[in-house]
Amino acid sequence: MSSTQLRPPERTRPLVAVVCAVPLLGEAMRSTLEFADVQTFAANGGDLDGLVRWVRPDALIVDSDAGAEEAASFARDHKLPVLHVSVQDGELRLYREGTWEHIGNGEGPTPESIRNVVAGALFAREVSGG
Amino acid sequence: MNRTHILVADSMRIFRAGVRNLLDRESSFSVAEAASLDDALRSADEHCPDIALIDLDLPPFGGVTAVQQLAKRYPVYTIVWSFEPTRETVLAAVRSGAHGFLHKEISPEGLVRALHGVVQGEAPISRDLTSLMIDALHGLDERSRARDRATVLSTREREVLDLVAQGARNKQIAATLVISEFTVKRHVQNILQKLELPSRRAAATFYRTAFGSEEASFAAPQIA
Numbered sequence: 001m002s003s004t005q006l007r008p009p010e011r012t013r014p015l016v017a018v019v020c021a022v023p024l025l026g027e028a029m030r031s032t033l034e035f036a037d038v039q040t041f042a043a044n045g046g047d048l049d050g051l052v053r054w055v056r057p058d059a060l061i062v063d064s065d066a067g068a069e070e071a072a073s074f075a076r077d078h079k080l081p082v083l084h085v086s087v088q089d090g091e092l093r094l095y096r097e098g099t100w101e102h103i104g105n106g107e108g109p110t111p112e113s114i115r116n117v118v119a120g121a122l123f124a125r126e127v128s129g130g
Numbered sequence: 131m132n133r134t135h136i137l138v139a140d141s142m143r144i145f146r147a148g149v150r151n152l153l154d155r156e157s158s159f160s161v162a163e164a165a166s167l168d169d170a171l172r173s174a175d176e177h178c179p180d181i182a183l184i185d186l187d188l189p190p191f192g193g194v195t196a197v198q199q200l201a202k203r204y205p206v207y208t209i210v211w212s213f214e215p216t217r218e219t220v221l222a223a224v225r226s227g228a229h230g231f232l233h234k235e236i237s238p239e240g241l242v243r244a245l246h247g248v249v250q251g252e253a254p255i256s257r258d259l260t261s262l263m264i265d266a267l268h269g270l271d272e273r274s275r276a277r278d279r280a281t282v283l284s285t286r287e288r289e290v291l292d293l294v295a296q297g298a299r300n301k302q303i304a305a306t307l308v309i310s311e312f313t314v315k316r317h318v319q320n321i322l323q324k325l326e327l328p329s330r331r332a333a334a335t336f337y338r339t340a341f342g343s344e345e346a347s348f349a350a351p352q353i354a
Contacts, residue, residue: 022213023237028148087142087234088213110143 014122017057019043021064022087032111033118043067049074059118061085081121085109133160134249137179139170141189152238167196174204181248186212186219194226201227207248220259221266230254276340282324290317294330295337
């Protein structure tokens with residue numbers, strides 16, 4: 001499946017899928033990513049690749065190490081930016097072009113940093129025709 | 131309509147944002163935020179919250195201290211929450227005056243339900259934490275009974291028992307307390323008789339139940 005097949009043409013706003021073990025993170029994402037449509041899903045150890053193929057998001061946010069690891073295994077093929085927001089460890093990292101990049105200045109994941117990273121990743125994906 | 135004022139005291143802004151976004155949709159709640167104990171006290175001055183939702187790790191001294199400080203100054207209903215709470219942390223929070231304890235992994239619906247429950251006089255405690263609390267209370271009860279029983283021992287016998295519980299042999303105990311091995315044996319026999327215990331091992335277990343880690347060595351020096 002090519003990455004262009006992942007995005008339906010009728011979508012006017014980017015779609016961000018949030019797969020979280022901490023449901024209140026999903027709530028926070030709704031208010032933080034006001035420029036996007038946010039769909040939240042419970043991280044229950046299900047098939048994340050299948051979920052992404054079904055939902056076809058423009059970006060994926062996960063909050064668990066396991067979710068981040070699983071997402072990294074297929075994100076490159078889909079040219080899908082993945083943001084790992086670890087609320088327990090207070091860390092934020094972005095998976096892009098095959099590597100994880102730590103984000104932030106020691107403040108931990110803040111609404112602004114998440115908003116900026118997701119907006120930047122979506123823009124980069126758009127520009128690169130992802 | 132009277133709104134219930136909620137103070138969310140948590141150092142993680144992303145968490146506060148999640149709670150605010152959730153509760154802003156509820157017409158019956160208003161939300162104030164605090165990132166630290168100082169913030170929380172200032173905010174409580176300003177907003178007079180009905181309920182304070184306090185992170186167990188709230189800077190700088192933690193949620194337990196925050197509960198005590200807030201409760202001293204305001205008639206606020208305090209709920210502590212955290213990731214992966216232990217029996218000890220839940221108990222410490224409740225003993226400090228918290229009215230409830232929740233998991234941070236709580237669902238949005240669950241949190242709203244819990245807060246509405248508080249307004250109706252319920253104590254919000256996650257189901258699994260309730261059994262944890264009961265376990266802890268049983269532990270306290272058992273400890274309390276064991277301590278009562280230990281009052282029959284003399285100070286010297288308790289010193290000997292402490293060392294027995296640390297795994298010391300009679301010779302080591304004798305050297306540590308500067309008494310003869312014969313005297314140690316006599317103390318051990320008296321301890322077993324007074325406490326009606328069958329063996330040295332049972333006495334050691336009894337001592338750990340009664341005094342645990344908080345009083346590992348109450349009077350005697352540690353065995354080298």
